[in-house]
Amino acid sequence: MQVEVLRVGVVGATVVAMDSSFPVDDLGRFARQVCFEGLGVEGQRRLRAGRALVCGCGALGSIVAGTLVRAGAGLVRIVDPDVVEEVNLQRQVLFDEQDAASRALKVTAAAAKLRLANSDVTVEPILARATHENIFSLCEGIDVIVDATDNFPSRFLLNDASIHLNIPWIYGGCLGAQGQTMTILPGRTACLRCLMPECPLVEATPTCVTAGILGPIVGVIASIEALEAIKILSGREEAVSRNLTVIDLWTNKIRQINTRSLRDQVDCPACKQGQLSWLSGSSSPGILPE
Numbered sequence: 531m532q533v534e535v536l537r538v539g540v541v542g543a544t545v546v547a548m549d550s551s552f553p554v555d556d557l558g559r560f561a562r563q564v565c566f567e568g569l570g571v572e573g574q575r576r577l578r579a580g581r582a583l584v585c586g587c588g589a590l591g592s593i594v595a596g597t598l599v600r601a602g603a604g605l606v607r608i609v610d611p612d613v614v615e616e617v618n619l620q621r622q623v624l625f626d627e628q629d630a631a632s633r634a635l636k637v638t639a640a641a642a643k644l645r646l647a648n649s650d651v652t653v654e655p656i657l658a659r660a661t662h663e664n665i666f667s668l669c670e671g672i673d674v675i676v677d678a679t680d681n682f683p684s685r686f687l688l689n690d691a692s693i694h695l696n697i698p699w700i701y702g703g704c705l706g707a708q709g710q711t712m713t714i715l716p717g718r719t720a721c722l723r724c725l726m727p728e729c730p731l732v733e734a735t736p737t738c739v740t741a742g743i744l745g746p747i748v749g750v751i752a753s754i755e756a757l758e759a760i761k762i763l764s765g766r767e768e769a770v771s772r773n774l775t776v777i778d779l780w781t782n783k784i785r786q787i788n789t790r791s792l793r794d795q796v797d798c799p800a801c802k803q804g805q806l807s808w809l810s811g812s813s814s815p816g817i818l819p820e
């Protein structure tokens with residue numbers, strides 16, 4: 531890619547090359563992140579062409595989508611089947627009391643607010659839950675998938691889709707004051723099933739209804755996920771985390787579990803053996819894996 535450099539701008543203490551193909555208005559909007567050396571003008575230009583699927587538009591999805599839209603991604607596709615309820619407002623930052631009172635669709639209310647934040651970004655609200663039947667159309671033209679769901683069957687589906695379509699994805703989940711996240715570059719890093727060969731039983735898995743959830747851990751995990759997506763969309767994969775990050779904000783513990791060698795150590799049913807049963811539909815929330 532040839533970039534014509536017309537002038538050099540000084541922003542704060544950092545000198546950055548200004549790409550003449552980048553609209554001046556956008557440079558103004560993004561000046562504070564473009565002058566960050568890791569991103570730069572070229573990273574911002576690539577981010578502007580990037581397309582993200584944010585699967586789920588609740589607590590994690592609100593922050594991930596909001597961050598990507600404000601950062602200047604090209605397209606953010608948000609997918610969620612639910613309406614806004616009062617109990618969501620404690621942590622789902624894109625919604626307000628009016629949305630809850632009118633039981634607005636989450637994707638509709640979110641899209642309206644995201645467009646107000648940055649009208650230059652294409653926001654695609656899709657009223658659906660990701661399934662093996664719609665996942666291919668949801669992933670069409672997408673460069674990165676961000677997990678903002680609240681259940682493992684959906685994550686196992688995203689993992690299969692990522693492997694089959696060769697699209698990076700970012701796993702993230704929160705419960706109580708704990709959260710974890712891991713970025714998967716298919717074929718290059720460990721996938722979710724390298725870590726967790728079988729899907730936990732839904733009925734045995736605590737949820738935010740049974741175990742509660744605190745807003746700050748959502749903010750931390752969603753922010754990590756959003757920046758991992760920005761790294762991928764801006765072509766800075768060398769900066770992507772190779773760790774499973776586990777954070778407990780209540781007990782003040784942060785663990786980084788190196789997953790670099792995990793893919794070599796396990797005979798993963800998904801990324802090694804190619805058993806993508808969640809993508810084929812032979813495994814689903816109501817059907818135990820074969």
Ligand SMILES: [Zn+2]
Pocket residue numbers: 720721722723724725798799800801802
């Ligand atoms: Zn794997």
